[in-house]
Amino acid sequence: KQEVTQIPAALSVPEGENLVLNCSFTDSAIYNLQWFRQDPGKGLTSLLLIQSSQREQTSGRLNASLDKSSGRSTLYIAASQPGDSATYLCAVRPYNDMRFGAGTRLTVKP
Amino acid sequence: KAGVTQTPRYLIKTRGQQVTLSCSPISGHRSVSWYQQTPGQGLQFLFEYFSETQRNKGNFPGRFSGRQFSNSRSEMNVSTLELGDSALYLCASSLELAGVYEQYFGPGTRLTVT
Numbered sequence: 001k002q003e004v005t006q007i008p009a010a011l012s013v014p015e016g017e018n019l020v021l022n023c024s025f026t027d028s029a030i031y032n033l034q035w036f037r038q039d040p041g042k043g044l045t046s047l048l049l050i051q052s053s054q055r056e057q058t059s060g061r062l063n064a065s066l067d068k069s070s071g072r073s074t075l076y077i078a079a080s081q082p083g084d085s086a087t088y089l090c091a092v093r094p095y096n097d098m099r100f101g102a103g104t105r106l107t108v109k110p
Numbered sequence: 111k112a113g114v115t116q117t118p119r120y121l122i123k124t125r126g127q128q129v130t131l132s133c134s135p136i137s138g139h140r141s142v143s144w145y146q147q148t149p150g151q152g153l154q155f156l157f158e159y160f161s162e163t164q165r166n167k168g169n170f171p172g173r174f175s176g177r178q179f180s181n182s183r184s185e186m187n188v189s190t191l192e193l194g195d196s197a198l199y200l201c202a203s204s205l206e207l208a209g210v211y212e213q214y215f216g217p218g219t220r221l222t223v224t
Contacts (some may be wrong), residue, residue: 031211043114043200044215051210089153093211096166098143098202100153
């Protein structure tokens with residue numbers, strides 16, 4: 001059974017810092033991995049999608065990597081801003097469903 | 111292009127009642143998935159529909175059901191509501207083009223069962 005773990009559960013950093021969020025999964029048989037952002041009480045916003053054949057994806061200040069063999073992904077956020085404060089979730093697609101981690105709650109202090 | 115829409119946004123029901131939630135996917139998307147999000151259990155997969163057929167189902171009791179229409183719009187129904195069904199219900203749609211499966215989420219329906 002695929003299990004997804006995100007560490008840390010919460011993170012507080014000063015504005016301007018670079019930071020890394022971690023995601024690990026137990027079964028390497030995945031189609032893709034997707035990183036999302038969720039603001040309180042809202043739906044999920046897709047940030048980056050990494051296909052199983054890819055190693056990384058970049059969008060603006062965000063970079064996500066995928067190491068399928070070790071069951072790990074990282075989301076790198078450069079030059080963090082207060083507007084980045086949200087919960088970040090990673091999800092893997094084993095077959096016809098999605099398995100989510102519990103998320104990392106990020107607070108960026110001005 | 112309009113995003114995924116869900117109606118209603120908020121709902122209050124009483125134990126024992128039933129409820130129907132609606133989801134309209136992004137135009138052209140044929141896959142719709144439903145999720146339940148609670149503080150204790152996080153995001154859990156309910157079911158996925160593709161071209162009006164249920165393709166996969168999560169580990170939820172039979173009180174939870176869904177369907178998809180020919181225009182890809184989807185509904186989920188929960189019968190005999192329990193207090194534990196209080197949650198944010200999220201719908202996601204996907205285009206599934208050339209092996210790429212990227213999910214786009216709606217704003218959710220907040221269901222409160224009293």
